[in-house]
Every structure is written in C-alpha cells, then in structure tokens.
Amino acid sequence: MVDDTRVLRQFEAAPLRALRLRDVKDDDKANTWRTIERLVDRGALRKLTHGVYVAPPGGRDAHRWRPTLEAAALAVATARHGVDDVALTGISAARHWAAVPRAIGEATVAVPAAGYAPITLETGGRVRFVPRDMERLDLIREDTELGRGLVTTPEQTLFDLLMRKHANLARDEVDVATRNLAARANPADYQHVLRAAKRVNQPAKAMLEWLGRDAHVG
Structure with missing residues (x-):
C-alpha cells in the first residue's frame, strides 16, 4: 500500500x-x-x-532479525530525545569498545534529563536511562548496526566505571572492563575527561597516575 x-x-x-x-x-x-x-x-x-x-x-525480515541490546537501547533513546542528546555510556559503551567479553543483559544510555524509568525491550534486555550533563561528556559518533550514534570515548567510559557510574554489575565484570579500557586509553585524553568532571574520586585519580607511568615506560 x-x-x-x-x-x-x-x-x-x-x-x-x-x-x-x-x-x-x-x-x-x-x-x-x-x-x-x-x-x-x-x-x-x-x-x-x-x-x-x-x-x-x-x-531484513523483522520476524527473524533482532538488534543488539546496545543498538536497540540507543535507538529507543534517540527516538525519544534526538540523536544528538543521547549516548551509550558505562558498561554499554564498554561493550561497544569490546572491553567486556560477554553480553550483559542491561544497557545504559545517557540522556539530558532525569525521570525516565527503566524499560524492558521487546527484543530482550533492560535499558536504564541515566541523566548526564552532555556538555561535560567526552563523546564520539560511532557506527552501530542501526546507524551512527554517540558513545562515550574509551577514556570517558573508563572514568565513568571508576566513578562507579554503573549498577547491577558484578565487580569482576567492571574490573575486566576497566583493565581493557585502560590498555587503550590515551593519558592526555583521560586527563581532559578529569578536568571536565565536577567530582573525581581516588580510583579515577590513581588511574591517571598509572596511565602516565605506563606511557613513560612505553
């Protein structure tokens, strides 16, 4: 028709x-x-x-196709808020950067305002919407299976995990993600993230020192 x-x-x-x-x-x-x-x-x-x-x-035939949890979560947030006002963050960004080896049943998306309840997707998985000041986040536009959307950079993602901006995750999952992200993080870019943050805890500060030493040794 x-x-x-x-x-x-x-x-x-x-x-x-x-x-x-x-x-x-x-x-x-x-x-x-x-x-x-x-x-x-x-x-x-x-x-x-x-x-x-x-x-x-x-x-593709939608009866046989299912998007990844991260792409679906970003698509829902984009439909609600616009493509320039949402971003994959936390463990979902870590998944995008291949820093987490196994699938996680929950996705986290940064949105510009509070008050949005978590949802369960028809395609499987749960999505949390986390209010963040988008102007303070270090973001990059990346390809997903559904199109281009914003994702926190590896350095911003590393910082967020160290600042414990995650929930319902096992400690070992976060540890694996932070180790893998630290291995690819640029010290100068990570320092830029720290300077833009309103608050920095001790683990996040210690990571900057570790990245600096590692870069010097390399």
Missing part, C-alpha cells in the same frame, strides 16, 4: 531507523497504528518497546 511504503520510508530515514508512534507522519493519523501493525505483521518493522518501532537494516 502507498501509505505503508510512505510510513516505512520515514523509519528508514530516521536516526537509527527508529521512531515513536506519535512522531509518524500519516495522512490518516487516526489509524497510524493500523499501518504500523501491518508493517510489523509483514516483517518490515519490529517493536522495541511501548510506542517505539524500528526498521531492520538491509531489508
């Missing part, structure tokens, strides 16, 4: 290929949900959470 195609193209053109139902432009606004249901039934769209849907990349 013409309307179905027009609606699907909106998802394909959207940042991270995701939109809220309320943001879909449809000539028959009262029945937009019916259009979405048809597209879901056809495997052209997949529901991520209440009111948010995503178009699989590359024309």
Whole structure:
C-alpha cells in the first residue's frame, strides 16, 4: 500500500531507523497504528518497546532479525530525545569498545534529563536511562548496526566505571572492563575527561597516575 511504503520510508530515514508512534507522519493519523501493525505483521518493522518501532537494516525480515541490546537501547533513546542528546555510556559503551567479553543483559544510555524509568525491550534486555550533563561528556559518533550514534570515548567510559557510574554489575565484570579500557586509553585524553568532571574520586585519580607511568615506560 502507498501509505505503508510512505510510513516505512520515514523509519528508514530516521536516526537509527527508529521512531515513536506519535512522531509518524500519516495522512490518516487516526489509524497510524493500523499501518504500523501491518508493517510489523509483514516483517518490515519490529517493536522495541511501548510506542517505539524500528526498521531492520538491509531489508531484513523483522520476524527473524533482532538488534543488539546496545543498538536497540540507543535507538529507543534517540527516538525519544534526538540523536544528538543521547549516548551509550558505562558498561554499554564498554561493550561497544569490546572491553567486556560477554553480553550483559542491561544497557545504559545517557540522556539530558532525569525521570525516565527503566524499560524492558521487546527484543530482550533492560535499558536504564541515566541523566548526564552532555556538555561535560567526552563523546564520539560511532557506527552501530542501526546507524551512527554517540558513545562515550574509551577514556570517558573508563572514568565513568571508576566513578562507579554503573549498577547491577558484578565487580569482576567492571574490573575486566576497566583493565581493557585502560590498555587503550590515551593519558592526555583521560586527563581532559578529569578536568571536565565536577567530582573525581581516588580510583579515577590513581588511574591517571598509572596511565602516565605506563606511557613513560612505553
């Protein structure tokens, strides 16, 4: 149908290929949900959470395709807040940087305001929305399977984990992530992160000293 195609193209053109139902432009606004249901039934769209849907990349069948937890979490946050106001952070950013070897059942996304309850994705996994001052974060735009989005840099991610900006994670998972991130962190970039922070704890300060010594030895 013409309307179905027009609606699907909106998802394909959207940042991270995701939109809220309320943001879909449809000539028959009262029945937009019916259009979405048809597209879901056809495997052209997949529901991520209440009111948010995503178009699989590359024309894949949504009945057989499932996004990674990190990509899905970032897509939901992007649909709600905009692509420039959200970022993967904490252990989810560590996963993006391949600093955590195994999958984690929870994703963390930085958002510009507080008050957003955690959600459980239809595709599996839980997402926490953490209020952060985006201007103070060291961010980089990275490719995901759904498109380009913001992620905290390895240095910012390392700092966040050392500052204990994580929850429901085993200590050994965080230790593995910090070791792997420290191995690739640039001392000057890490120092920049510390200078931008409002508060720096002792583990984060000690990491700067360790990075400096390691760079000197290298």
